[in-house]
Amino acid sequence: MTQPVRRLVLVVEDDPVISETVSRRLEAEGYAVARASDGPAAVRAATEQRPDALVLDLMLPGFDGLEVCRRVQAERPVPVLMLTARDDESDILAGLAVGADDYLTKPFGMRELVARVAALLRRVDRAAELAQQSPAVHSVGDLVVDTGARRCTAAGELVHLTPTEFDLLACLAAAPGQVLTRERLLAEVWDWPEASGTRTVDSHVKSLRAKIGAARVRTAHGVGYALEAPEQP
Structure with a gap:
């Protein structure tokens, strides 16, 4: 029997502990995971691997998550869960303006992160179904x-x-x-x-x-x- 194709999530986080923790939890939930730790690497990975979703930290070396989101969304629409260290409305609105779909403020629980990623992907599937109606x-x-x-x-x-x-x-x-x-x-x-x-x-x-x-x-x-x-x- 053909195995279902696993959804690929690109985790973009420069903190190695958070990156490892998030990646392992997503893999445990059945996702394939790619990782990047700076802005330029994230854009390259999004272009080459074409992930189904991004978990994207706002503060990154090279250039920040806003620029990553802007460049990725200019190439093709990808659901983005933005991670921010500050519960600052200006940061959140800036992320939404460049195409982020949702956000979580650090520290966050792994259960909530996984649920948010799953919801983003369900939304993509539902949009595709509605497009046929x-x-x-x-x-x-x-x-x-x-x-x-x-x-x-x-x-x-x-x-x-x-x-x-x-x-x-x-x-x-x-x-x-x-x-x-x-x-x-x-x-x-x-x-x-x-x-x-x-x-x-x-x-x-x-x-x-x-x-x-x-x-x-x-x-x-x-x-x-x-x-x-x-x-x-």
Whole structure:
């Protein structure tokens, strides 16, 4: 019987202890693992080995994780779990802006890291399945979200979104005016069923607002978010 192909995860971490620990745990969970310890090596490994996902440290020798993510995503979309030593919103938003899908703040538990990687890969599989289904076009005011073409325009202007930002916007656009809870968004966009990652939702919403306009995404405090057409002056 043919053995299933193992998913390849590229672990990019300059701390040898963390790199070894993460790699061994991922291998124990059935993943194939490649490793890199600096920015240039990470980009080369991503190009040559074409991993299914990256676990990417923000601070690296050579050039940092932001530049790694930028270069890798420019070549082809790859799900990225970013690791950051600081719980700093500016670092997190910078990572999301260049295409990171999720983040963990050090120190983190191996169980959570493995769960996040698995969720990222499930999300890729689900996106491929949805691409085979009938596309939809959602219009909310002058905002148009085309799920088939994966294009978004606002007032006729193309808006450049990362894959995760687009998925988040498409989820909100499918139910305009309806408040979607953080937990629901986390489950539907990130395929992460537990509530421990709700800050990830908040960070992505902030990044999305910067691109489509803050007034388009309403916050229901303590609950979640809704996509609405901004009121005309």
